[in-house]
Amino acid sequence: xxxxxxxxxxxxxxxxxxxxxxxxxxxxxxxxxxxxxxxxxxxxxxxxxxxxxxxxxxxxxxxxxxxxxxxxxxxxxxxxxxxxxxxxxxxx
Numbered sequence: 895x896x897x898x899x900x901x902x903x904x905x906x907x908x909x910x911x912x913x914x915x916x917x918x919x920x921x922x923x924x925x926x927x928x929x930x931x932x933x934x935x936x937x938x939x940x941x942x943x944x945x946x947x948x949x950x951x952x953x954x955x956x957x958x959x960x961x962x963x964x965x966x967x968x969x970x971x972x973x974x975x976x977x978x979x980x981x982x983x984x985x986x
Contacts, residue, residue, distance in 0.1 A: 916961070916968060917967070918964075919959050919963075919964045919967050920955070920958075921952060921953050921954060921955035923967075924949075924952050924953055924959070924967065925953045927970065927974075928949070928953075930974060931974060935949045935950055941970070942966060942967075942970070944963070
């Protein structure tokens with residue numbers, strides 16, 4: 895699945911109710927994703943285009959991610975899943 899969606903497609907998806915299946919990201923989920931990627935908060939922030947402090951605040955539960963940021967996290971998580979599946983049982 896491609897994570898790039900045009901605005902007209904987004905409207906159609908919303909009307910169909912598809913966007914309501916977006917994962918509810920909380921501080922623990924965000925930390926676990928970063929841990930699975932084996933990256934620092936700084937590297938994770940650079941990957942996602944936000945500040946390191948924002949990642950810190952998300953992981954501490956001080957801030958909650960916006961809908962746009964949750965979609966971005968969904969995309970990163972799905973891409974990570976594809977990388978693992980590519981290598982079969984060895985999980986390189």
